[in-house]
Amino acid sequence: MCKITEELQQIAAELLKEGKVDLVLGYTKGEQEEQSVPCIVTQPEDASKLIFDEYSEKALSKYLLEESFQDKKVAIVLKGCDQRAFKLMQDESRLGREDVYLIGVECPGMKWGEDLSPFCLHCDYRTPAKEDVDSLLTGADIPEAMQGEPLDHEDSFTDINRLEKMSKEERFEFWKRQLNRCKRCYTCRNACPVCTCRVCVFDRENPDYIDRAKDQMAQHQFYHVIRAFHVSDRCVSCGECARVCPEGIPLHLLNQKLLRELDKFYGEYQAGIDEVPTPLSHANADEPDFFGKEGKA
Amino acid sequence: MKIGVFICWCGSNIKNMVDVERVAEATGKMPHVVYTQDVQYLCSEVGQSDIGNAIDEHQLDRVVIGACSPRMHETTFQQLMNRKGLNPYYVEIANIREHCSWVHTDKAKATVKAIDLVKKAVAKSYYAVPLHAESLPVNKRALVIGGGIAGIQAALDIADAGYPVDLLEKESSIGGKMAQFDKTFPTLDCSACILTPKMVEAATHENITLHTYSELEDVSGYVGNFHVTIRKRATSVDEERCTGCGECVTKCPAKVDNEFDQGHSKRKAIYTLFAQAVPNKPVLDRKNCIYFKTGKCGVCKKICPTDAINYEMEDQLIENDYGAIIVATGFELNEPTHLGEYHYGHHPDVITSLELERMLNASGPTQGKMYRPSNGKEPKRIVFIQCAGSRDRHDGNSYCSKVCCLYTAKHTILLNEKFPDTESYVFYIDVRTAGKNYEEFYERARQMGANYLRGHVSKVEPLGDSDNRLLVRGYDGSLGEQTEIEADLVVLATSIEPQQGAKKLAGMLGISSDRNGFYSEAHAKLKPVETQTQGVYLAGVCQGPKDIPEAVSQASGTAAKAIVLFNRGQVKGVPTTAMVDEELCSGCMQCKPVCPYEAISQEMITERAHGKARQRPVASINRALCQGCGACAGLCRSGAMDIGGFTGRQLLAEVDTL
Ligand SMILES: Cc1cc2nc3c(=O)[nH]c(=O)nc-3n(C[C@H](O)[C@H](O)[C@H](O)COP(=O)(O)OP(=O)(O)OC[C@H]3O[C@@H](n4cnc5c(N)ncnc54)[C@H](O)[C@@H]3O)c2cc1C
Ligand code: SF4
Ligand code: SF4
Ligand code: SF4
Ligand code: SF4
Ligand code: SF4
Numbered sequence: 001m002c003k004i005t006e007e008l009q010q011i012a013a014e015l016l017k018e019g020k021v022d023l024v025l026g027y028t029k030g031e032q033e034e035q036s037v038p039c040i041v042t043q044p045e046d047a048s049k050l051i052f053d054e055y056s057e058k059a060l061s062k063y064l065l066e067e068s069f070q071d072k073k074v075a076i077v078l079k080g081c082d083q084r085a086f087k088l089m090q091d092e093s094r095l096g097r098e099d100v101y102l103i104g105v106e107c108p109g110m111k112w113g114e115d116l117s118p119f120c121l122h123c124d125y126r127t128p129a130k131e132d133v134d135s136l137l138t139g140a141d142i143p144e145a146m147q148g149e150p151l152d153h154e155d156s157f158t159d160i161n162r163l164e165k166m167s168k169e170e171r172f173e174f175w176k177r178q179l180n181r182c183k184r185c186y187t188c189r190n191a192c193p194v195c196t197c198r199v200c201v202f203d204r205e206n207p208d209y210i211d212r213a214k215d216q217m218a219q220h221q222f223y224h225v226i227r228a229f230h231v232s233d234r235c236v237s238c239g240e241c242a243r244v245c246p247e248g249i250p251l252h253l254l255n256q257k258l259l260r261e262l263d264k265f266y267g268e269y270q271a272g273i274d275e276v277p278t279p280l281s282h283a284n285a286d287e288p289d290f291f292g293k294e295g296k297a
Numbered sequence: 298m299k300i301g302v303f304i305c306w307c308g309s310n311i312k313n314m315v316d317v318e319r320v321a322e323a324t325g326k327m328p329h330v331v332y333t334q335d336v337q338y339l340c341s342e343v344g345q346s347d348i349g350n351a352i353d354e355h356q357l358d359r360v361v362i363g364a365c366s367p368r369m370h371e372t373t374f375q376q377l378m379n380r381k382g383l384n385p386y387y388v389e390i391a392n393i394r395e396h397c398s399w400v401h402t403d404k405a406k407a408t409v410k411a412i413d414l415v416k417k418a419v420a421k422s423y424y425a426v427p428l429h430a431e432s433l434p435v436n437k438r439a440l441v442i443g444g445g446i447a448g449i450q451a452a453l454d455i456a457d458a459g460y461p462v463d464l465l466e467k468e469s470s471i472g473g474k475m476a477q478f479d480k481t482f483p484t485l486d487c488s489a490c491i492l493t494p495k496m497v498e499a500a501t502h503e504n505i506t507l508h509t510y511s512e513l514e515d516v517s518g519y520v521g522n523f524h525v526t527i528r529k530r531a532t533s534v535d536e537e538r539c540t541g542c543g544e545c546v547t548k549c550p551a552k553v554d555n556e557f558d559q560g561h562s563k564r565k566a567i568y569t570l571f572a573q574a575v576p577n578k579p580v581l582d583r584k585n586c587i588y589f590k591t592g593k594c595g596v597c598k599k600i601c602p603t604d605a606i607n608y609e610m611e612d613q614l615i616e617n618d619y620g621a622i623i624v625a626t627g628f629e630l631n632e633p634t635h636l637g638e639y640h641y642g643h644h645p646d647v648i649t650s651l652e653l654e655r656m657l658n659a660s661g662p663t664q665g666k667m668y669r670p671s672n673g674k675e676p677k678r679i680v681f682i683q684c685a686g687s688r689d690r691h692d693g694n695s696y697c698s699k700v701c702c703l704y705t706a707k708h709t710i711l712l713n714e715k716f717p718d719t720e721s722y723v724f725y726i727d728v729r730t731a732g733k734n735y736e737e738f739y740e741r742a743r744q745m746g747a748n749y750l751r752g753h754v755s756k757v758e759p760l761g762d763s764d765n766r767l768l769v770r771g772y773d774g775s776l777g778e779q780t781e782i783e784a785d786l787v788v789l790a791t792s793i794e795p796q797q798g799a800k801k802l803a804g805m806l807g808i809s810s811d812r813n814g815f816y817s818e819a820h821a822k823l824k825p826v827e828t829q830t831q832g833v834y835l836a837g838v839c840q841g842p843k844d845i846p847e848a849v850s851q852a853s854g855t856a857a858k859a860i861v862l863f864n865r866g867q868v869k870g871v872p873t874t875a876m877v878d879e880e881l882c883s884g885c886m887q888c889k890p891v892c893p894y895e896a897i898s899q900e901m902i903t904e905r906a907h908g909k910a911r912q913r914p915v916a917s918i919n920r921a922l923c924q925g926c927g928a929c930a931g932l933c934r935s936g937a938m939d940i941g942g943f944t945g946r947q948l949l950a951e952v953d954t955l
Contacts, residue, residue: 067906067907070906070911071911092883092886092887093884093914094883094885196883197883197934197935198880198883198937199881199935200935201934201935201936204881204936208949230934276887277887277890278887281887281890281891281932282890
């Protein structure tokens with residue numbers, strides 16, 4: 001058992017025993033070896049179920065918004081990106097810091113199929129800051145690729161570079177092929193820890209901003225482009241959207257491409273680390289003008 | 298729901314390009330439309346009563362109009378609705394004139410488009426909700442920013458109507474540019490003689506409070522209820538104690554260029570702006586004061602008989618509430634150094650019109666004598682260059698500065714009167730003399746001997762003679778040939794430009810500027826003194842180049858607007874404000890920073906969920922502040938914010954009909 005898992009189980013047991021929290025939200029091993037799933041522990045003796053490893057990819061912070069977590073004292077396991085999402089929710093008045101016990105964990109980088117997630121290769125915030133959490137557990141087994149400086153955006157999201165080199169038509173073909181497979185199951189949105197609206201626009205009935213016809217290409221494009229705008233500047237780079245898609249649509253390429261552009265226009269911004277408002281949520285008079293003569297590249 | 302659709306011919310304006318009968322027929326087939334009619338002039342009494350009768354007869358509860366822009370007659374139709382006991386926001390207008398008949402040349406296509414536009418409006422009206430404006434009290438006190446002739450006039454008019462006014466001026470005296478002039482066109486009144494009494498009246502008026510040496514620090518609020526912070530810069534001279542004796546000014550050893558005289562004289566570090574300054578008390582310019590630079594000196598403090606000098610004085614922040622704000626910040630003159638061909642800044646005898654104005658002024662640096670800055674001798678031949686930096690698309694401003702033709706005529710007349718043996722040459726593009734008695738004034742200048750040459754000056758260069766005179770090379774259009782004139786003095790009619798800080802001030806006041814940087818009026822023809830921000834009005838050159846009579850009339854216009862507002866005592870808020878759907882709003886407050894009117898705040902609501910009362914945050918709109926701009930509605934990801942009269946539902950309904 002790795003050091004973090006060991007310490008995690010200890011802390012969880014203590015917190016529950018002392019009645020400091022009603023429940024601990026963390027991960028446990030799934031049915032397969034390459035799978036870790038969210039798990040809630042309410043009894044000290046069950047604390048041994050808890051683990052943390054390179055498959056603990058789900059973002060847990062979003063669960064805190066659910067009804068079943070209200071009016072409860074909760075301890076939650078947060079790796080770097082998840083803590084950023086927590087911070088964003090806190091900045092957006094969705095959660096109070098006092099109500100939750102945060103167990104920060106050092107993240108070894110999450111798997112992406114056989115490889116490491118490009119998000120993780122680029123991540124320079126694997127471990128939450130000490131002052132932002134109540135306990136911090138370190139000592140993960142860091143794979144070689146994750147040691148040293150994180151990769152540049154261009155070097156981790158190499159597929160975006162490839163897309164950028166395509167002609168407009170080729171790129172459109174590419175996305176048409178990808179998005180045509182979308183079932184609009186909304187799993188990507190549901191998993192995303194920054195898609196936290198009380199009622200998502202795509203679930204609204206009156207007015208229905210989007211046609212509910214689920215077989216129309218235009219509607220898929222509509223959905224994905226709108227969602228990209230809603231999340232790109234707030235994305236905490238957990239990688240879940242692309243990971244959960246049952247159709248294997250590489251959503252990260254869309255969202256991260258937009259993020260890359262935003263960084264160029266407004267300077268680098270890391271949601272959940274830098275102050276709100278996020279770049280797309282405010283405007284300064286001296287900002288470059290996308291649509292003006294100069295802005296148009 | 299019973300909708301009536303009315304299509305206006307606008308005489309022939311619409312009817313000639315749009316088949317109005319077809320439009321009425323096509324829209325008549327839409328659901329809920331129970332009545333249609335096309336009318337010659339909907340805005341006329343006849344048209345109005347046609348609508349009124351139809352409302353009565355067919356029990357209409359919504360009215361859709363296809364006519365001119367809602368900016369023209371929206372209120373007319375809304376008032377009609379009111380009279381009929383219907384909510385004014387149950388009338389929807391499709392603009393089939395400016396957006397259709399006026400801009401198209403193919404009647405068949407224009408008709409199809411007009412049908413679409415009216416259909417859109419009908420669809421929008423399906424989802425119209427009644428809206429109500431709130432009545433808000435008005436604070437009956439005005440703030441006038443800028444104490445030039447325009448600001449002074451506006452302040453006096455409002456004060457005479459019995460309302461208190463604060464007059465804010467950034468310099469140490471009110472008066473503006475007019476205080477620098479000698480005589481004024483077209484009557485050649487002495488500028489000081491007509492200005493000074495007004496300055497004194499403003500200073501002594503029981504309803505006017507002067508804040509000189511002061512600038513705007515912050516503005517919040519809305520029409521009727523502006524909250525303003527004024528920064529009164531430290532003058533280092535205690536106003537209460539100072540008697541204005543001027544001992545300090547006489548003894549101060551620090552001399553610097555006098556800006557008021559355009560650098561043609563020196564002033565002290567402690568100084569009054571000019572002899573007739575109001576208030577007539579000195580201010581200490583800390584940048585140039587020896588005491589502030591080195592810690593030594595203190596002569597003024599020692600000499601002052603009333604111990605009024607206070608080196609420790611600090612800027613003061615004054616907060617006040619106002620119902621209306623008048624902006625009269627005037628202009629600046631372009632420094633024509635970038636127009637290299639005129640040699641300005643390289644040869645001391647190339648000067649600007651304002652410098653000449655100071656020279657001609659009996660209380661100016663030369664007591665009214667003309668001299669050549671290079672050698673102090675009286676100039677015999679003076680060349681005037683018009684439009685220096687104006688009407689110049691390449692190196693200057695494309696607009697006309699409007700007053701230069703007349704003041705140059707004035708200068709040649711004054712020179713002729715005072716120094717009969719000087720010769721004046723004027724290079725011009727055209728002479729613009731629209732204005733009462735202006736053409737006559739220009740005629741007079743020519744008759745008195747001014748030589749007008751139509752053409753461009755290509756270069757001004759030193760002649761290289763012992764007198765250091767100038768050679769002006771130009772084109773004389775009437776002779777059709779190049780001319781060269783040797784000159785003792787060259788005077789540039791430099792371009793009138795907005796104040797340097799104009800943009801910043803606009804930002805604070807929430808008003809906009811045109812492409813040249815002058816403040817924009819709300820409507821070029823029908824609302825020339827209003828701005829897009831209610832309760833903020835424009836007077837004088839800050840809105841665009843103009844002469845004194847125009848600036849004064851405009852100022853009185855703004856005063857009338859403020860007085861009307863104060864007399865009414867109440868303002869109606871905007872009914873088309875933002876509305877929060879609390880069910881959807883998560884209280885994330887991303888909308889708050891985008892609101893230009895600071896109308897959004899967070900509020901806690903109590904909600905019952907699963908048998909428990911729980912508090913959660915939502916956004917809340919101050920309807921008095923909100924102007925319905927829609928920034929928040931565009932921003933909110935979950936669409937929790939809507940604008941009354943333009944809800945997401947309504948806009949989508951419009952799109953869906955197309
Ligand atoms: C050389 C020359 C000669 C002219 N001769 C004539 C003539 O003979 N006859 C004629 O009819 N017109 C003449 N004009 C035009 C005339 O100058 C203007 O019409 C007139 O001065 C306009 O007055 P104003 O109050 O709008 O602006 P200004 O006179 O510019 O006054 C503006 C005032 O606002 C103050 N101010 C600016 N910004 C701020 C701020 N942010 N806060 C506080 N205070 C501020 C300034 O200090 C100034 O006191 C002449 C113009 C020029 C350049
Ligand atoms: S998870 Fe995949 S299939 Fe489902 S909505 Fe998202 S992109 Fe479409
Ligand atoms: S957009 Fe995708 S990568 Fe970004 S936070 Fe949401 S789920 Fe994670
Ligand atoms: S897609 Fe947009 S509206 Fe929907 S949950 Fe995400 S951020 Fe909110
Ligand atoms: S209206 Fe929208 S942006 Fe504003 S607080 Fe509510 S959810 Fe956030
Ligand atoms: S519409 Fe929204 S952003 Fe605009 S003034 Fe109103 S509250 Fe502010």
